[in-house]
Amino acid sequence: MVSVVPSPDPRAGRRDEAAESGFAALSSSPFRTDRDRLVASPFFARLSGVTQVVSASGSALLHNRLTHSLKVAQVARLIAERISAAEDTRALVAKLGGCDPDVAEAAALGHDLGHPPFGHLGEQVLDRIARHRYGLADGFEGNAQTFRIVTTTEVGGPVPRGLNLTAAVRAALLKYPWARLHRPRPHPSTLPVPPRGAAEPPQAPGSGSAKFSVYATELDELEECRAPFADRIEYWQQTVEASVMDLADDIAYAIHDLQDFHRIGVLQHAAVAAELGHWLSRSGELAALPEAELIDQHRRPGRSLEHLRRRLHAKDSWVADAGAFADAVARVRAELVDELLGIPFDGSVEAEQATARFSARWTARLVDGVVVTPSPSPRTGHVTLEPAQWHEVQVLKFVHKRFVLQRPDLALHQRGQASVIVNLVDALDAWLSDREETSRLPRRLHDLVELAQAEYGELAHDAPELLVGATGEPVRGADAVRSLARGRAVIDFVASLTDRQASAMLDAISGRSDQPWSEPSVL
Structure with a gap:
């Protein structure tokens, strides 16, 4: 049996050092070991069956969450190696807490583990169900679910709960290092300029931060893994490695999703050319239009792009620049529209x-634009982009949102997917309520219920102020606490399925399948 001495490097510390005894590390680097644990996790393998934008089951040309994560990891490692080795950034990076390429790569590989079936659509539906049906004030969030998986619900590591990752890797997974409500204090949403994602969504006042990376059940993990960085960065800032992961995610999303939809013929030259070309030729005229007119006429060429320009100036005045925006539109028009979309994809060489x-x-252009800054705006991380590349990413993401995500055929498809999730939650909840069927529950669901009941029981005893309903009222009484736990367990269970598993399980549980359905990893 190997005896493991606790590491003197607090970044490399694990929650349970003693549990590492006898567990054969796959690498001499604790951070590479974390990377290997994440890749070996069934939650990682599951990502091959989870939607990136639309279901990839019908086309090998579309990214899924697994292939997206692999590309994010490539970009993250490239950025990390550059900024940790370059003479002009090496000292600053070390002062801010360090940037190990293995940590950045591990965080990039693991950053989407918590995405539920059907991607962001599933995330939104599960959040509404968690808050409005089960009264879970922190609802559901893919980033927080990722952190819950690696610290709590994954059982294949060297400890009974979680993967026992180092502090650096856990902290690097915290894209939004705060809870929806309560922690840390003061909550980042109350800052004069809230960090990106910390403000509450305007359509849901009182619901807490729009984006967050930890539920109330994992707050101790948040505090522990952030402790080594306490005197290096502000309590609400990403670590350097988390910032690298976040930026790499943006870069991969901006480039590779556009490629996908060009390949399958969804991204059409004429529509994108009209939008960008009209804005370039009439930017002065569009700048004079009232905001209400831009919104009402958003389908007319140039209007949506002008709305983006104004939104960037309102939210990101720290970097937004009229000249840089115009240059970005012109570059995207030349290189995406005229060069790439100008030739229909036909599978030819x-x-x-x-x-x-x-x-x-x-990829080369955007990575070349990476900079490390000692005092960034609250709306960005220490690792960010030069103004030119920052604007280009915004325009590329705009093209994806405007000409892919807002398509009616995608909306039709997603409404059906939303129904799958809602109906599956209903069916599982009814099964849990049937006392005569308790012994025949899926083992995974049964275990998740027991886990959540233990967690919420501890919260009720140790930190009852964290147990509030979706409307902010205190949760009191054993039955109410058990109800919260049950809701979290059902959400955990559904979130752990692939797209196909969710659909097949609903067919089976609702009687639409004429064959028994059995999948050991689920049942």
């Missing part, structure tokens, strides 16, 4: 090479 050139050129 020419089309494949054009797509590969687009990806390589843009």
Whole structure:
């Protein structure tokens, strides 16, 4: 049996050092060991069956959450290696807490573990169910679910709960290092300029931060893994490695999702060219239009892009610049619209090479624009982009949102997916309520109920102020606490399914399948 001495480096410390005894590390680096644990997790393998934007089951050309995570990891490692080795950034990076490429890569590989079936659509539906049906004030959030998986619900590591990751990797997974409500104090949402994601969504006043990375049940893990960075960065800031992961995610999303939809013929040259070209030729005229007119006429060319320009100036005045925005639109028009979309994708060598050139050129350009700053705006991390590249990412993401995400056919598809999740939660909740069927519950669901009941029981005893309903009222009484636990367990269970598993399980549980359905990893 190997005896493990606790590491003197607090970044490399684990929650349970003693549990590492006898567990064969796959690498001499504790951070590489974490990377290997994440890759070996069934939650990671599951990502191959989870939607990135639309279901990839019908096309090998579309990214799923697994292939997206692999590309984010490539970019994250490239950025981390550069900023930790370059003479002009090395000392600053060390002062801010360090940036180990293995940590950045591990965080990038694990950053989407918590995404539920059907991607962001599933995330929104589960959040509404968690808050409005089960009264869970912290609802559901993919980033917080990721942190819950690696610290609590994953059982394949060297400890009974979680993967026992180092403090650095756990902290690097905290894209939004705060809870929806309560912690830390003062809550980042109360700052004069809230960090990106910390403010509450305007359509849901009183609901807490729009984005967050930890539930009330994992607050102790948040505090522990952030402790080594307490005197390096502000309590609400990302670690350098989390900032690298976040930026790499943005870069991969901006480039690779556009490639996908060009390949399958969804991203059309004419529509994108009209939007960008109209704005470039009439920017002065569009700038004079009232905001209400832009919104009412958003389908007319140039209006949506002008609305984006104004939104960037309102929210990100620290970097937004009229000239840089115009240059970004012009570059995207030339390199995306005229060069890539100008040649319909037909599977030919020419089309494949054009797509590969687009990806390589843009990845290199955006990574070349990475900078490390000692005092960033609260709305960005220590690792960010030069103004030119920052604006280009915003325009690329705009094209994706405007010409892919807002398509009626995608909306139709997603409404059906939302129904799958709602109906599956209903069916599982009814099964849990049937006392005669308790002994035949899926083992995974049964275990999650027991886990959540223990967690919420501890909170009720040790930190009752954290137990509030979705409307902010205190939760009191054993039955009310058990109800919260049951809701969290059902949400955990559904969130752990792939797209196909969710649909197949609903068919089976609702009697629409004429064959018994059995999948050991689920039942």
